[in-house]
Amino acid sequence: MSVHDNRRATVNKRVTEFGGIRSIARISDSGSSDMKNFRILQDGSLEKRCGFETVILGTKPIRGYWEGSFSGVDYIFYVAGNTLYRRSQNDASPVPLTALTASDNRVSFFLFHNSLYLLDGYTIMAFQPDSGIFSVAQGYVPLYGKDWDPKTLGEINEPRNLLNTRLRVHYLNSSASKVFQLPFTAQRVDSVRVNGTNVTSYTFQAGTSSVTISDNYATGGEVVIAFEMDSLFSMRSTVLQANSAAIYRDGYHETLLTYGGSSGYRVWRSSEVSEEMLAGARVIYSSCDSLYVRDGTSFTLGSSEHPLTAAIQHLDRMLVFNDSGVWVLRHPHASDDSMEIVLYQDGIGCVARDGAVLCRGIPYIISGSGIAKLGLFSASSDITTLTVVSSDIADRLPVSVLKHCVLHWYDRDNRLWLRDTTDAEGTVLLCEPDGKRWVRYTGIAANALIDYGGGPGFTTANGRIARFDETLVADDGESFEAEYLSQYLDFSQPEFCKRAGYVSICADSGGASIGLTVESERRSCLLRFDGKETTPPEFFGVRFGIGRFRFLRYRLAVGGNARVRIYSLSATVTI
Numbered sequence: 001m002s003v004h005d006n007r008r009a010t011v012n013k014r015v016t017e018f019g020g021i022r023s024i025a026r027i028s029d030s031g032s033s034d035m036k037n038f039r040i041l042q043d044g045s046l047e048k049r050c051g052f053e054t055v056i057l058g059t060k061p062i063r064g065y066w067e068g069s070f071s072g073v074d075y076i077f078y079v080a081g082n083t084l085y086r087r088s089q090n091d092a093s094p095v096p097l098t099a100l101t102a103s104d105n106r107v108s109f110f111l112f113h114n115s116l117y118l119l120d121g122y123t124i125m126a127f128q129p130d131s132g133i134f135s136v137a138q139g140y141v142p143l144y145g146k147d148w149d150p151k152t153l154g155e156i157n158e159p160r161n162l163l164n165t166r167l168r169v170h171y172l173n174s175s176a177s178k179v180f181q182l183p184f185t186a187q188r189v190d191s192v193r194v195n196g197t198n199v200t201s202y203t204f205q206a207g208t209s210s211v212t213i214s215d216n217y218a219t220g221g222e223v224v225i226a227f228e229m230d231s232l233f234s235m236r237s238t239v240l241q242a243n244s245a246a247i248y249r250d251g252y253h254e255t256l257l258t259y260g261g262s263s264g265y266r267v268w269r270s271s272e273v274s275e276e277m278l279a280g281a282r283v284i285y286s287s288c289d290s291l292y293v294r295d296g297t298s299f300t301l302g303s304s305e306h307p308l309t310a311a312i313q314h315l316d317r318m319l320v321f322n323d324s325g326v327w328v329l330r331h332p333h334a335s336d337d338s339m340e341i342v343l344y345q346d347g348i349g350c351v352a353r354d355g356a357v358l359c360r361g362i363p364y365i366i367s368g369s370g371i372a373k374l375g376l377f378s379a380s381s382d383i384t385t386l387t388v389v390s391s392d393i394a395d396r397l398p399v400s401v402l403k404h405c406v407l408h409w410y411d412r413d414n415r416l417w418l419r420d421t422t423d424a425e426g427t428v429l430l431c432e433p434d435g436k437r438w439v440r441y442t443g444i445a446a447n448a449l450i451d452y453g454g455g456p457g458f459t460t461a462n463g464r465i466a467r468f469d470e471t472l473v474a475d476d477g478e479s480f481e482a483e484y485l486s487q488y489l490d491f492s493q494p495e496f497c498k499r500a501g502y503v504s505i506c507a508d509s510g511g512a513s514i515g516l517t518v519e520s521e522r523r524s525c526l527l528r529f530d531g532k533e534t535t536p537p538e539f540f541g542v543r544f545g546i547g548r549f550r551f552l553r554y555r556l557a558v559g560g561n562a563r564v565r566i567y568s569l570s571a572t573v574t575i
Contacts, residue, residue, distance in 0.1 A: 011491045011498070014570040017044025018484070020437030022392045027494075028487040033553070036442045037482035039430070046566040048482040048558055049441055051472030055452070056087065056094060058463030064107025065450050065459055066116065070129040077118075077127070077134075079107040080463055084118065084125075084134060097133050098125075105261065106353070106448075110245040112256050112270075113290045121243030121261035124163070126289055139163035139291040140273050141226065141281045146170045150177040150223070158277070159294045162239045162268075165229040166190070168281065170222065178218040182209040184229045191226040191284045194219075226284045239268050239293055244354060246311035248318050253333035256291070257318060259308045260353065267308065267320065269297045269332065299341070301327050309349075310356035314363050319374075321350035321365065326374075348374070348386050351402050357409045357416075359433050364389075364416060366407050368399050371418060371435070389435025390418075396429070408449035410456050417456070419446050443480055473510075473561045481559045484566075488521075488551040491573060497548045498573040504541035505529060505569055510562030514540070517557070518571075520549030537567055 018040055019031035026033070038046045060081030067076045076087040078094075082103035085094040100107075101122040108119045116127040118134060126137040142158035144167040160167060171180055189204045194217045201214035211225055244260035256270035271294045281288045301308060306322040313319075318329040326348045330340040348367065350356050355366030363374040367386065375385030390397055397405075401420050408417045418429040426445040431438040446458035452467040459465050466476075474480065491498060503518060509531020516527045529540035552571065558564045 009575040010501075010572060011493070011575060012570065012572045013489055013491055014568060015486075016568045018046050018566070018569075020392065020431065020439055022438075022487065023395045024392060026488055027490055027551070029489060031487045033485045033487050034440070035482075035484045036440050037480055038484050038556075039439050040437045041565075045568075046484060046556070048473075048562075048564045050468055050470045050563075051474045051480070052444070052458075052466045052468045052476065053472060054464045054466045054476050055457075056465040058094075060103070060463050061461040062447065062459035062463060062465060063103075063105065064109055064118070064120070065448065065465065066109035067450075067452065068111075068116070070116070070127070073129075076465075077109060077116075078459070078465065079118075079120070086132060088132065105243055108243060108245045110247060110256075112245075112247060113254055115289060117245075117291075119240070119243055119245055119258065121241060122237075124240055124291070135287070137163075137289055137291055138166070138285070138287060139289060139293070140278065141166040141168055141285050141288050142292065142294075143168045143170060143277060143280065144183060147172050150175070150180045153181060153183060159296065160229075160233075161291075162235040162293045162295060163291055164236060165231065165234050166226065166285065167229065168224060168226045168284065170224050173218075173223050174220055176218050176220055178212055178215065180211045180213070180223060180225060182211065182225070182227060184233060185209050186227040187230050188228045189225065190228060191224070193224040193284075195221040195223075224284075235295075239298075242266075242268055244308075244311070246313065246318065246320075248313050248332045250316060250333070255333040257311055257320070257332065259311060259320070264304050264307045265300050265302045265322065267299055267301060267311075268293050269299070271297060272333065301325075301341070301343075309351065309353050310365065312356045312358055312363060314358065314361075319356065319363060321356060323351045323368065324349040326350070348372075351399060352405050352407070355405065355407050357407055359409045359416060360411075362433070364407065364409070364433075366402050366405050366418075368402065370394055370397050370402070371407065371416065371431075373433075373435075387435075389416075389431065389433070390438070392435065393429065393438050406446070406449055410451070412455055417449050419444070419449055419458075421447050421461075443475055473563050479559060479561050481557060482564070483558075484554070484556040486554045486569075488553045489571070490551055491575070493575060494550060496575045497550055498552070498575050499548060500525075500543075500545045501574055502541065502543050502572040503527070503554075503570065504539065506537050506539050506567040507531070508537050508563075508565040508567075509533075510564055512558055512560045512562035512564050514564065514566075515555075515557040517555040518544050518546060519553050519555060520546050521551050522549055523547060531562075531564075 022031040058080045064079040074089045082100045084097045087094045118125040124137045125134040146157040148154040148171050192202050203212045241262035242258035246257045248255040258268045271292045273290045302322045311320045320327045328342045350365040352366040370388045370390035373387045404422045415430045426443045428441040428444045447461045448459045450457045457467040511533040514529045518525045523546045525544050525546045
């Protein structure tokens with residue numbers, strides 16, 4: 001800034017680092033009152049965002065999405081309406097696999113012990129790489145009894161699995177008994193093995209609890225009976241009311257936590273199955289998998305009036321949220337007596353479903369106060385701080401909006417993406433992890449934000465799956481407008497009236513026309529600069545007149561199919 005004379009001073013303001021949206025302030029040299037479809041690059045310049053393209057087009061709401069590789073084949077799985085689809089590198093178009101029970105609620109995909117599962121609040125299914133399809137996951141069949149006496153039975157070796165009604169019992173038949181008592185009433189016997197050999201010479205009546213083998217096999221040795229309990233013992237539908245999943249991993253253990261849906265404030269926790277025990281179960285049940293939810297391993301957090309909303313792993317612990325609290329679960333893989341549960345309140349909670357993400361190891365949540373960073377920096381420290389990073393746009397994020405938001409972290413562009421799924425304009429808000437430089441994209445009618453091919457993507461409620469592509473300048477072939485509205489400038493002398501002077505822009509226009517509206521508290525002036533497709537940046541400058549004013553702001557507008565980058569914006573006025 002240069003001042004030559006107090007009566008006729010010339011003042012210049014040049015912006016080379018554009019600021020993000022700051023609704024809480026109205027006067028700033030570089031901040032924005034609003035913007036759409038511009039992003040701020042690391043050097044502070046403005047650039048029109050890239051476009052997106054639809055890669056899968058459907059008609060039903062996308063309820064869940066996953067992509068990854070199995071056995072060298074790249075897959076996409078998604079649920080649209082009540083149908084599960086597969087799209088692989090070998091599929092010319094999406095392949096419908098199966099119909100699900102319902103067509104509402106979100107669907108969770110998760111990896112557990114190198115297997116891919118689907119959970120929708122009604123059932124759980126597992127991907128079969130050999131066939132390329134999903135089938136209903138039955139879970140692990142526990143060895144309920146080991147070394148039992150055929151008549152007096154014994155202690156429980158592995159508790160029942162709440163995901164099925166199947167059990168195995170191992171007997172030591174030292175008394176050469178023909179009759180073997182079962183621990184429960186059974187509806188079917190699946191297998192009888194004597195000294196490692198399958199036998200079919202036995203009798204059993206449904207609705208009873210004993211099996212009789214023939215005299216030929218009533219010898220000393222080992223007997224294993226696998227059976228299915230009466231259906232009245234089934235707890236599967238209760239466990240599968242949950243439709244969200246979180247996995248704890250520490251290099252040695254994998255523990256599955258399911259919650260949400262009709263489960264409300266209850267968490268279901270898996271138990272470990274050794275390779276030896278799983279192999280033993282698969283001798284009888286070849287499709288048996290490692291899902292094992294033991295009787296007595298579920299627990300509740302909070303109250304029924306506050307359903308659980310999110311769960312993520314942070315270092316050696318799980319963080320589980322409802323809308324007003326967060327619980328720290330230490331050693332979630334341990335026995336019931338060893339797992340520690342600590343409640344932290346102090347107004348910390350997540351108000352949106354699955355509204356918690358890890359951003360380079362730091363937890364961020366959709367709290368009732370806005371997007372917040374949790375002060376959890378080491379395995380030994382507790383929650384110490386809750387830092388709201390969305391203060392600059394607080395007016396855009398009341399609790400009524402936050403409850404409908406989805407939050408996603410894209411490592412590639414080092415930004416948090418926030419989408420209000422009820423917003424008709426298709427608004428997505430983006431910021432850097434520290435909450436600085438919020439920007440706004442429009443025309444993105446996402447119901448979920450996803451990773452597609454390692455980059456940003458989204459799904460929609462009308463059946464589309466789309467991805468952003470840095471080579472694209474349009475959205476599905478349609479041009480979109482980018483706009484930047486600065487905050488008011490007072491040229492460091494708000495008490496004095498000014499006269500308009502000279503304004504200039506340095507930009508890569510890509511041949512597009514750049515509209516610049518200069519606005520005071522009294523009037524405005526529209527200026528238009530016609531760009532050229534040149535390699536070096538272009539310089540545009542022009543004098544303007546809008547009479548006397550105290551405050552001035554800019555409105556930049558760019559349309560067409562061009563990638564436009566604004567390096568600087570400068571204005572010179574006379575006081």
